[in-house]
Amino acid sequence: MNIVLYAPQEIPKTLTARVAISRLGEHLQAFLNANNISNWTPDEDYVLRDDKLADVLVTLGTAKGMTIAQMKYQARRVRRLAKAGGAIMKLNHAYSMVANCLGYRDFKTSFKCRSVDHYVDNLWLTGMLLRDGLLASERPESWPSSRITDELRARMRFNKIRSNIINPIKKRGRKARSQKEQEFLESKRHEISRGGSAPFETRE
Known part of the structure; x- marks a missing residue:
């Protein structure tokens, strides 16, 4: 060989x-x-496109946070894209999808955790999630103590007080309200709904 x-x-x-x-x-x-x-x-x-639902959801997940008005605006956008793809989506489900993109269980939870100026932070960036992670419990007192959770608890307490002031006036009905109360509600409605179509800031 x-x-x-x-x-x-x-x-x-x-x-x-x-x-x-x-x-x-x-x-x-x-x-x-x-x-x-x-x-x-x-x-x-790959370039994310604004006419594809999956790409839009990925983009929303990169936001540092959004105002309540921006969240509602983006939810309507998500709903339109779903409809264009042949799916029927309820608006409250679209609200929850946007809240999920920011790390919250649903829109109601994100609404409770908004700041004084109606801003909702992206919890994915902090590692604290109100859906499947450390903050999965609906009871704030059971959350682990940290700067983020302490801030969220404070916001929830403030928003509860704010709701206790506004909700009784709403329930009385327009005819039963005084002019001052009606003007107060209009100012609050304008405050929370302005700037919805404004672009949101994304992380680097």
Whole structure:
């Protein structure tokens, strides 16, 4: 039997990236870039579109937060996109989907956790979730203590007081209200509904 020995051949294409790596995630990205057959770049890989429901939901999840008016505006947008795709969606379900994108169980929970100026923070960015995570319980007193949960508890207490002032006036009906009470309700309605179509700020 004849055995032929060949000299080591040079590898035509490097399989690992020749860059300094400080984190494991950078090694993976460098490997993909070094073996990039189709010449894609991260920025060119996929562009989120505003006419696709899934893309819109992903974009909403990148928001730092939204006002109640912005959440309602985006919910109507989600509902329209669902209808364009042949699905019938109730508006309250669309509200809940937007709230889910910000880390809340439903719109009602996010409404209770809004700030004084009706702003709802994105809890996905904090690691504290009011749906499937640490804050899954509906009882605020059972939440783990942290800066975020303490702030949310304070907001819920404030919003409860605010509702206790506004709701009795609403229940009386327009004819039974004084002019001052009617003007008060109109100002509150304008306060919470303005700026719905304004763009929201996204995380870096």
